Amino acid sequence: MEHSIILRMNNIVKDFNGVKALDGVSLEVTRGQVHGICGENGAGKSTLMKVLSGVYPVGSFDGSIEFEDHEVAYKSINDSEHDGIVIIHQELALSPYLSIAENIFLGNENATRGVIDWNKTNREAALLLARVGLDENPATKILELGVGKQQLVEIAKALSKRVKLLILDEPTAALNDEDSAHLLGLIDHLRTQGITCIIISHKLKEIKRIADTVTVIRDGKTIETIDMNGPDATEAHIIRAMVGRDLNNLFPPREPAIGAEVLRVENWTVHHPVDVARKVVDGASFTVNAGEIVGFAGLMGAGRTELAMSLFGHSYGTNISGQVYKDGKEIQMRTVGEAIEHGFAYATEDRKRYGLNLIGDITVNVSAAALAKLAKYGVIDRHREYKVADSYRQKMNIKAPSVGSITGKLSGGNQQKVVLSKWIFSGPDVLILDEPTRGIDVGAKYEIYGIINELAAQGKAVIVISSELPELIGICDRIYAISEGKLTGEVAKADASQETLMHYMTAGKD
Amino acid sequence: MTTTTPASKAPTEPPVRRRIPKLSINLRQYGIVAALAVIVILFQILTDGRLLLPGNVNNLIQQNAYVLILAIGMVIVIIAGHIDLSVGSVVAMVGAVAAISMNNWGLPWWGAVIVSLLVGAAVGAWQGYWVAFVGIPAFIVTLAGMLIFRGLTLVLLTGGTISGLPAEFTAIGAGWLPSYLGELGGRDVLTLALGILTAVALIVFQLRNRATLARLDLPREPAASMWTKNGIAAIAIIWFAWLLSDYSGTPIILIVLAALILIYNFVLNRTVFGRHVYAMGGNLFAAVMSGVKTKWVNFYIFVNMGVLAGLAGVVSTARAGGAVASAGQNYELDAIAAVFIGGAAVQGGVGTVVGAVVGGLVMGVLNMGLSILSVDAAWQMTIKGLVLLLAVAFDIFNKRRAGGR
Known part of the structure; x- marks a missing residue:
């Protein structure tokens, strides 16, 4: 039994409206081991775990899953938990106003005929807390605990369900060093108790320290399974497996014509809006020139979006400090309105939530950031507005019957073109594009790269934030790497490789 | 009515190829007008032609003017994603202030009107402050306002009534x-x-x-x-x-109403302010990230609602010929019902002035038709409730069928 296989996932294929998120992934996990899963953002790690835990029910994907030598067909997360597979997501799923004990037994209460036995609940909770090494009263409310302790409550909750296979998705992403070390110690301890663990992490040092085996996933495929006691167990090897893909002609050609400095940011520091002691962006300094496309590479949670949003009219964060110079003059942008007046545009990462009025048509979305240009004494010239919107529809090749089409019904690529139209119409000098091609198919991506090139050719300063390193290397003249709120490296296009960037992006991570 | 914002209406009317989707939009947009026509015809038959007697048509306008005025303000509040429960109490308080200003302070009728609108604006600014700048949900702020302004009305009138208002003043509502x-x-x-x-x-x-x-x-x-x-x-x-x-x-009030409908239709469809209201209701975050000064827009929405509630107070006091502490009871519910019957969406972003006014007229015709038929007040209330529920249900079924959001 010592080295038997507890889990086999065979040739899993999962597609979303024709986009393959998983394209034949296979995974074997040995009982009693800690199994690491590594891959870039969007490689398919989380999708794979959702397939395993029944979030995506059987039938919505192809391939088979065997758990403890039986083929399983989970219809929901309840089915997989019943078998002892418990997943702990990156965003913790605890109810802040309930106590630790209530959270541990939520949905699984110690009750007779609907009446909860509180003594039993608290007693059992205390035992579970002891097992995870959390010294707290079970009656304490979750909101009084830090993230690290909440993580432990989640694990206690998993233990209460007699977990056999524990899946941790980026468990230490939000933890400080001390909490991370404690958590890794706990995983070690659970291993001695025979609990199998799958851990998804970007922090390769952590993976190296804890995992017995590592599977690398890229573009929805299993690339390599590495024995962490063998000769290939190096960070460099894992990184190469994570990023090593060929760059074909995914990017339209461009002749960069780089001019004078447009934007200079010095010592930009931003604190978390709630946890005000935490620096989300820490002393970032950078420049962007006219006609230049500058990339920002960072892992999820590194502070890329927070940097952009805090620059753009202090839309994020508190205690923001640092200087912004535009064309050599220091400027202040305390509101989004001021940022737009100073010639800034920011196309948000989440276009549905922050970018578009989804029940509005293309016209109202295109004009939204620059209504003043179309209005006199507060009255909109709707005929001109229509013409402007229609000209962008044609220029940007937005596929919709007319500008009266509701944006919520367009495809992701066309929605993104509407967002870009909105910001281009606002006439900016500095464009910040946050994940401009996320969730967009390859053809539309190429078009969007073309639009970005065109903007640079017009002499605008363009900043592109992206999780996709090949994309940054393909379109940017210069790339800054950001890790834990700090700019950890600056790489010119000629020197940019995914390995170098990944090295900087994981710098300072333990 | 989610499929169209007024902004897209006139100038972007469809080329031929868009005719099919446009038809379904038309159906929904004019559905409420058609519903009004059906109800009018129904009651015209049921009452043996008494519904559309000239006197009744006149009363339909004069009796319902307050709902229509409130509905115009309310539709803006609701498009922006809020609600205002206080307008009934504000109507009563403004009525009391108007009566006192004429009978006790000796103000002329026009002075009383100005004072009333200013009081309305002040009430709106008070509520707008809490909603926009402090960030308390409008439901709470205006629920509190409902109690506060009803209480103040009782204080002002000390439980009694003030009647004997100047004829020029009562003409606003009944002349x-x-x-x-x-x-x-x-x-x-x-x-x-x-x-x-x-x-x-x-x-x-x-x-x-x-x-x-x-x-x-x-x-x-x-x-x-x-x-x-x-x-x-x-x-x-x-x-x-x-x-x-x-x-x-x-009726004098018809001229006032016509002016309000024209002005507010213009404001919502043609001005930057109106566009910002729709943008905030459609996606508040996107509006913020597009540079809309959302706090100030919210503030002015409530100031505007206050002014219109003040005007409704003037009109209903003028029509009643005096101020009573119980005035304006349930007016907020009538106005909210009119707005939703008129096709506004509970989650905001959708609604029109014309829809709200037609919705108000639907309620008014129901009231009048049922009264002519001498239907018991208890049953009238029940029927109005069912009509509101069915109107919104119809809208939701429509949306489902259209495969919208």
């Missing part, structure tokens, strides 16, 4: 334009003239708009559809004037 042009066969010529003038103005305005669209080479509505729509509207207006001219002529 008519003088018969400047005399009578013809017992009908008021001025009313007929105004009716014809309005119908002609409507047609001229539409034709001019079409000409502008043609000149700028923008897509236009098919001519047949435009003529049918506006032809029916013009005939309805003249017929309406015909009925009113047989009674006492043009």
Whole structure:
């Protein structure tokens, strides 16, 4: 039994409206081991775990899953938990106003005929807390605990369900060093108790320290399974497996014509809006020139979006400090309105939530950031507005019957073109594009790269934030790497490789 | 009504290839007008033609003016994603202030009107402050306002009533334009003239708009559809004037209402402010990230609601001829019902002034028809409740069928 296989996932294929998120992934996990899963953002790690835990029910994907030598067909997360597979997501799923004990037994209460036995609940909770090494009263409310302790409550909750296979998705992403070390110690301890663990992490040092085996996933495929006691167990090897893909002609050609400095940011520091002691962006300094496309590479949670949003009219964060110079003059942008007046545009990462009025048509979305240009004494010239919107529809090749089409019904690529139209119409000098091609198919991506090139050719300063390193290397003249709120490296296009960037992006991570 | 914002209406009328989706939009947009027509015809039959007697048509306007005024303010509040529960109490308080200002302070009628609107604005600024700048949900702020302003009304009136208001003041709610042009066969010529003038103005305005669209080479509505729509509207207006001219002529409040409808329709469809209201209701975050000063827009929405509630207070006090502490009870519910019957969405972003007014008229016709039929007040309330529920349910079924969001 010592080295038997507890889990086999065979040739899993999962597609979303024709986009393959998983394209034949296979995974074997040995009982009693800690199994690491590594891959870039969007490689398919989380999708794979959702397939395993029944979030995506059987039938919505192809391939088979065997758990403890039986083929399983989970219809929901309840089915997989019943078998002892418990997943702990990156965003913790605890109810802040309930106590630790209530959270541990939520949905699984110690009750007779609907009446909860509180003594039993608290007693059992205390035992579970002891097992995870959390010294707290079970009656304490979750909101009084830090993230690290909440993580432990989640694990206690998993233990209460007699977990056999524990899946941790980026468990230490939000933890400080001390909490991370404690958590890794706990995983070690659970291993001695025979609990199998799958851990998804970007922090390769952590993976190296804890995992017995590592599977690398890229573009929805299993690339390599590495024995962490063998000769290939190096960070460099894992990184190469994570990023090593060929760059074909995914990017339209461009002749960069780089001019004078447009934007200079010095010592930009931003604190978390709630946890005000935490620096989300820490002393970032950078420049962007006219006609230049500058990339920002960072892992999820590194502070890329927070940097952009805090620059753009202090839309994020508190205690923001640092200087912004535009064309050599220091400027202040305390509101989004001021940022737009100073010639800034920011196309948000989440276009549905922050970018578009989804029940509005293309016209109202295109004009939204620059209504003043179309209005006199507060009255909109709707005929001109229509013409402007229609000209962008044609220029940007937005596929919709007319500008009266509701944006919520367009495809992701066309929605993104509407967002870009909105910001281009606002006439900016500095464009910040946050994940401009996320969730967009390859053809539309190429078009969007073309639009970005065109903007640079017009002499605008363009900043592109992206999780996709090949994309940054393909379109940017210069790339800054950001890790834990700090700019950890600056790489010119000629020197940019995914390995170098990944090295900087994981710098300072333990 | 989610599929159209007014902004996209006139100038972006479809080229031929869009005819099919546009039809379904039309259905929903004009569904409420059709519902009003059906209800009118139904009650006209049930009451043996008494519903549309000139006196009843006149009363329909004068009795429901307050709901229509409140609904115009409320639709803006609701498009932006809020609600205002306090307007009934504000109506009562403003009525009390107006009566006191005339009877105790000796203000002329116009002075009382100005004071009333200012009090309304102050109330709106108070509530707008808490909603916009402190960030308390409007539901809570205006629920508190409902109690506060009802309480203050009781304080002002010390439990009694104030009557004996000047005739110029009561004319605002219960008077008519003088018969400047005399009578013809017992009908008021001025009313007929105004009716014809309005119908002609409507047609001229539409034709001019079409000409502008043609000149700028923008897509236009098919001519047949435009003529049918506006032809029916013009005939309805003249017929309406015909009925009113047989009674006492043009109610003063009708002129006020017509002005409000024109102004607010313009504000919501054509101005930056109106666009910002729709943008915030459609996606607040996107509006913030597009540079909309959302706090100030919220503030002004409530100030505006306050002013209109003040005006409704003037109108209902004038119509009643005096101020009572129980005035304006449930007015907020009438106004909210009118807005939702008129096609506004609970989650915001959708709604029109014309829809809200038609929704108010639906409620008004129901009230009047049921009263003529001597239906018990308890049953009237029950029926109105069911109509509200069915109107919104119909809208939701429609959306599901259209496969919308």
